[in-house]
Amino acid sequence: MPGSKVTRPSLDQPFVTGSIDTIAGPVPVVLAELTWRDRRGGYKVRWGIGRYTYTIDPGLYAVGTPTDLSPVLVTANYKLTFDALRRTLTGRDAWILVLDTRGINVWCAAGKGTFGTAELVSRVKSSGLAQVVSHGVLVLPQLGATGVAAHEVRRGCGFRVVWGPVRATDLPAFLDAGLRATPEMRAVTFPLRERLVLVPVEAVSVLKLATAIAAGAVVAGGIGPGWYSIARALERAPIGIAAAVAAVLAGTVLTPALLPWLPCRMFAVKGAVVGLAGALLIDLAFWSAGASFSLAAAGVLAVVGSSFAAMNYTGTSTFTSLHGVEKEMRLVLPWQALGAVLAVGLWIAGGWL
Amino acid sequence: MSDGLRYIEDVITLGFDVEKCTGCGQCALVCPHGVFVMDGNRAKMVDRGACMECGACALNCAFGAIDVKSGVGCASAIIASYFRRGAVSCGPDDPEGPTGACC
Structure with a gap:
């Protein structure tokens, strides 16, 4: 675009190791290996720490010493995503075009439209990419297709979109095969490792709610004959806390781990089944306490x-x-609400019985 | 995807008009669940029930042969949409605002 201004990512970012001169100006160079600092950052966001500000500057980067013939790999400006991409490029020369997705991964940003046609076209122009490479091809992660229309990218900036593999780890094989993906590279899967890697962030996100429910149960546990007794609250506290812990473990750790083998397609039913197992364990553990209504309340809370x-x-x-999830919610939300009311009623009644 | 990792199928909104298909093959490339395959010089919908309504195929069909009411299959996002206006999607409504909510 004649007259359009070229903007570049800052060279002053901790993972930038130098710069390479191009017709469009100096482009920051990054390593294909991660440092301990990169790994520590990745570990923290897996636990939900600083997850929404883990960003890098959008724009054009270089790995190795790329030329005008080197491939252009497009990605998001969530640093965890950027790192997952560059670590697969060991020993290669490539350009990485980072879109401004406001620190969100490719899949979620594509659904939102920030990893989208308009951003891609404008980033191609503002990076001066047409002067840097001569092949006119952009390699996009396949999961970006929810936000990017390949035919409109071509109309917008002249570049042709080639859909890369779903997983960055397949990129070396894809590049070696001359930008061809096997059917396996095109398929989204959900193996145990991927189900579990998201457990910490999921567990942390429900921890606040679970803590509030446990605290509520402990406080309400004192209600009973003679209006209120702190001794009674403390005596019943272990049962209430056990129920909250069981619900979190069952719903955010065990259900994801056992997902393919649990009955019914509705996730809420799968979770209820695991929660029921947790409820039975609580009943066994506290049976000698003889607090039947409290135990029933704890069981219902674990299931719900x-x-x-x-x-x-x-x-x-x-x-x-x-539309599947909407149907599931229509079917199960009333039962979950009923269960919540039942749990509260049984817990309060347990103060007397 | 193994049989244990399939979801509710009877409410999926995916539609395909084979008459408009030109056989460009984009849908078969972008679908992560193998819903479309190329059959000669036309696409063929072979596993509609595996569709997760992401909308990639429809967006990348330059000929309007595919129609789907797309969105995210996420209960948290649906719950969030009860409390605010706008479509069911990840993150905040305002693309210029700070990111929040979930993904």
Whole structure:
């Protein structure tokens, strides 16, 4: 674009090791290896720490010493995503075009439209990419297709979009095959490792709610004959806390781990089944306490809490549809609400019985 | 995807008009669940039930042969949409605002 201004990412970012001169100006160079600082940052965001500000400057970067013939790989400006991409490029020369997705990964940003046609076209222009490479090809992660229309990118900036593999780890094989993906590289899966890597962030996100429910149960546990007794609250506290812990473990750890083998397609039912196992364990553990209403309340809370947490795991999974989840919620939300009311009623009644 | 990792199928909104298909093959390339395959010089919908309504195929069909009411299959996003206006999607409504909510 004649007259359009070229903007470049800052060279003053901790993972930038130098710069390479191009017709469009100096382009920051990054390593294909991660440092301990990169790994520490990745570990923190897995636990939800600083997850929404883990960003890098958008624009054009270089790995190795790329030329006008080197491939252009497009990605998001979530640093975890950027790192996952560059670590696969060991020993290669490539350009990386980072879109401004406001620190969100490719899949979620594409759904939102920030990893989108308009941003890609404008980033191609503002990076001066047409002067840097001569092949006119952009390699995009396949999961970006939810936000990017390949035919409109071509109309907008002249570049041809080639859909890369779903997973960055398949990039070396894809590049070696001359930008060809096997059917396996095109398919989204959800193996145990991927189901579990998201457990910490999921568990942390429900921890606040679970803590509030446990605290509420402990405080309300004092209600009974003679209006209120702190001794009674303390005596019943272990049962209430156990129920909250069981709900979190069942809904955010065990249900994701056991997902393919649990009955029913609805996540809420899968979670309820695991929650029921947790409820039985609580009843066994506290049976000698003889507090039948309290134990019943704890059991219902474990089932309902696990069911609700599991239902929210639909968003983490890789195969649920909007209209499917809406149907599931229509079917199960009334039961979850009923269960919550029942749990509160039984818990309060347990103060007397 | 193994059989244990399939979801509710009877409410999926995906539609395909084979008459408009030109056989460009984009849908078969972008679908992460193998819903479309190329059959000669046309696309063929072979596993509609695996569709997660992401909308990649429809967006990348330059000929309007595919129609789907797309969105995210995420209970948290649906709950969030009860409390605010706008479509069910990840992150905040305002693309210029700070990111929040979930993904």
